[in-house]
Amino acid sequence: MYPYHLVGASEVDPSARSLCEHAVEVSCLLLGIAKPLVRFIAPSDDGIIRMKQPINAYSPPDGREIFIRQGLSPFELVNAVIHECRHCKQWQDRAWRNRAPEIWERDADLFCHEFWGEHSRAGDHAAMMATLAAIRLELVKTEVSRRRVTVEAMYHKPGRNNLSPGRIEFAS
Numbered sequence: 001m002y003p004y005h006l007v008g009a010s011e012v013d014p015s016a017r018s019l020c021e022h023a024v025e026v027s028c029l030l031l032g033i034a035k036p037l038v039r040f041i042a043p044s045d046d047g048i049i050r051m052k053q054p055i056n057a058y059s060p061p062d063g064r065e066i067f068i069r070q071g072l073s074p075f076e077l078v079n080a081v082i083h084e085c086r087h088c089k090q091w092q093d094r095a096w097r098n099r100a101p102e103i104w105e106r107d108a109d110l111f112c113h114e115f116w117g118e119h120s121r122a123g124d125h126a127a128m129m130a131t132l133a134a135i136r137l138e139l140v141k142t143e144v145s146r147r148r149v150t151v152e153a154m155y156h157k158p159g160r161n162n163l164s165p166g167r168i169e170f171a172s
């Protein structure tokens with residue numbers, strides 16, 4: 001068994017925490033789930049969290065919490081967070097309960113692959129923050145254009161042409 005203990009909030013590197021918070025925010029926007037609580041853990045002989053193998057991150061079955069090992073590189077940290085956010089989404093969806101562990105992992109890895117896209121996976125905290133901001137901006141732009149298409153479709157629909165251009169609002 002590999003034991004870990006919970007790291008106190010004051011012992012967590014503030015830049016790691018803020019990177020984590022941004023990664024959770026962007027992942028959850030993409031996944032449409034509530035943000036899970038992030039806790040940091042560290043290996044410790046008398047730790048009460050016991051794992052069958054060494055881990056970077058873990059998401060328990062309620063799908064509302066993520067445990068991240070302290071001391072990961074900026075890329076490892078963000079990648080672990082987005083991978084675990086996908087597991088949170090899986091835990092929250094009953095349809096996933098009977099699927100094999102390797103399907104869970106493949107799906108989470110695929111989500112990470114899509115998350116990063118063409119963006120660089122290298123760099124320090126500042127570079128990683130900038131990458132997250134760029135991914136978030138892409139997301140917002142996609143969302144705005146999706147809404148615009150919805151509005152145009154409504155506007156051109158027979159029977160809905162009582163919408164005058166001045167009254168067009170984004171559909172929610």
Ligand SMILES: [Zn+2]
Pocket residue numbers: 083087104105108
């Ligand atoms: Zn996993």
